[in-house]
Amino acid sequence: MITRMTARTTFRVTATVAILSLAMLAGCKHSAPPNAGLKPTAQGTALVESSGGHQVSATGTAVTDPLVVQVNDDRGIAVPGALVEFHGPPGVSFDPSGILTDSSGQASTTVTLGAIAGRYQLTAVTPGKANPASLDIVETALGYQQRAGSILADKYCSRCHDPESSPERVSNYDNLEVKPHPFADGNTLNKMSDADLTSVILHGGPALNRSALMPSYGSTLSSSDVKALIAYTRAVSDPPYQPPGTIYARK
């Protein structure tokens, strides 16, 4: 009896140790810091975005401008030499994924988005003094149709619909008496159905009792062009667009 007990206990102990060590190994593999070589010399308490958020790029490609974040201390002063790590959903890659802030307290990385079109919620984390500080950043990846729409928008639409003006490309937005809606203006465009947007594009503003300054593109754009344009507006809209769809009761 005693011998059997001992045998069983020994087996249990061995099994527990084995499982534990396996779990630890797995855990170590999972939680090993990817930036072990970086030695932070300082710590901040807050992260702020400097530039590079809210960019739009094609799936599987790097966004145009690097993502730059800044580490600040509790007085809002930039902290050089603090560690910043970037995280994102599967498919997103950062180059580098961890970096120390430079002399102006900024950390810069190149973001390559995944193969799936949509919004990518990225996070920058700095260890911090007491608690880690983190910052959420959103970048958008466009699929084939949405990017086709963005190319069409560049050619036909954004000269009026995009208020941003540059010497290379002067915007017509300010010249118009009735202001067009920027394509990212989700507050207005999300309320409009695909059918409404289609008819405004095809027949011009008067189709929905809106301004005649919006001309009709029905004889210029094909129906797949119009679908692409709508897919593009939906992809970049802010706040994000929720497709209506049929609502089914969950089983």
Place this chain on the structure above:
Amino acid sequence: MQPIKKYVSSVWQALFGDPVRAFGVVSLILLLALAIAPAKEHFSQWHSYQRKYIALIHDRGDAVSLRRRFVPGIHQIWLPELGVVDRCTTCHLGLKEASLSDVSQQPFRKHPAVPHSLDAFGCVICHGGQGQATTVVEAHHSERAGEEPILPTRYIEAGCGQCHQNALSGTPKLNLGRTMLTRYGCVHCHAITRPDGSKVEATDHPPSLVHIADKTTREWIFSWLKDPQAYAASTTMPNYKLSDSDATDISAYLVSSSSPKAGDTVAADAKAAANADPAAGPSLYGESFCASCHAVQNAAGNLVGGDLGPELTRLGNKAKPEWLTAWLANPRVYDSTTPMPHYRFTPAQIATLAAFLQAKSDSDYGSGVHLAAASPQQISHGRKLIVELGCTACHEINGVQKPENFAPDLSAIGSKPLAQIVFLPGMEHSLPSYIAAKIRQPRAFGSSVKMPQFALTATQTDAVTTALLALTARGRSMPDNLRVAVVPETNYQPAGHAGKLITELACFSCHRFNGRGGDMAPDLSWEGSSVQRPWLTDFLHNPNTLRPSLIRRMPRFNLSDSDNKELTDYLLTVYQSPAIDSDLVPAAASSADAVEHGRQLFYSKYACQACHIVDTKADKGYIGPTLTQVGSRLTAGWVYAWLKNPQALRPGTTEPNQNLSDEDARALTVFLMSLKSSPGRGAK
């Protein structure tokens, strides 16, 4: 030995001791053997994915309809004429399910909207991979001989490029890559033949070095060879990483082999130079729209200007003053095929512009370079290097032949077997990463690699890799009817004296005529039907602003009256469109009512003022051409035809086709043609 024998015989006895038991055991073994095949299928990878799919759709609201469309078993798209046998849809079950657009879990995602249907083209044609395989590893990552792994998403446009040889609007990366192959000189060394047999031709204009000593000094050549980007950040000339002595020897050969050319250097007109107003330089540079083609780095380090011609930031370090003077007087003396127009500057203008350009120099550039006179050994070693490095693949050099097939042919690089590639240590074993690494740092693959270091951004490297990956064996074996050919540039050349003028003024550098020329300025193939003679004469004398939003505009050439008339006559007679009714004169042209009706349509119904200006005080539209004097500029026939269908006259124009009725188009034409220039202003 004895116990084992005893044991075996007891087992034998236990299993096959008597005939009934033996029969039972044999039946059992047979049954198990029969179960192997179904068990294998049951535990196969694709079966487990199909079970997961059922579990995924089970909880969804539209589970019933999704399950109805789900067919268990191996699925296959079979297209014999394309050689497609794709079983990808066995696991990728949601590809066609519109309601699964919110699912991001692979392999069940819905396929994003693309112009081709899955049933007509299958998967592998665009994505690569092994269509017949039914396991993930074999389908996606197989590297066996003759098999290709799947194409990474960032290079997916390469899939389109296998059939689409023309520029598609939906593939900007592929288009950029293809442009770079022709613009960065890749195809000077590497031959690329398209599947239809046509060759990819270079579109850059590498300068001839036959008279190089007239243009610049040996010291500049040395500094340039050492690091071209240090002189001009935007140059397409790659860095050959030459040692000081090699660069010295090459410069020695280039200068010693250079032959002088009559007229390509002239002393500056002393009187004009003395009278040149230095303050007039920038404005003359601006007025001549040099920046449409040439870039200059501004104080912030940004390049401002076009990329058709070389960057001029440090021109003073390079150009000899006598050469620059002769070049500005007539660039075709030095280089008869240059895309630079012959401006016909006056001596005073030449002196002003030369002084302005010569001042664009950097005193630090090449300041430490002092070369001793070259020995014959150095010169002959320089020639040897030029032959080895293949300089003459791009540049014309006296005494060295242009090499044939200098570098490997890249016509099927997208199907290069991995077994033929020597990868660097630590590198991902895939064709895309090999190509990208080779473009990024060619010399990392060994000291004997001759390919130079190009200065490319990450986006450019990606684009070139995409364009190269599109050159596959599959693309070459595709049926002809699926291939979309590239539209080749015509070799149209206008005739006579006017044709000579068009060449001298380099109109083709910006304008397109009958399928040949640039895209910076409007296509002029039908200009004769479009404009009125007095306007054209005035415009050629002094081009005024038509499109206020453009920063690249028509420069002013000092044409003589007779040349102007010659050119006007030619443009008006030859470039006629059969679609334009040149006799169309609106019947009610003079009726004030008709004009007013047109004005109403212009401002209210069609709101043309959104983009065009008619009344400079009230209208602000900034996109289309200004129409204040359009009645003196365009013909009524053109205006009417344009209003009816702008894209038919100029494919790709942004003006939408508003599908006007004949009456509305006529009324608008009447209104627009009533907008004449006042005689005093028009003649300016």
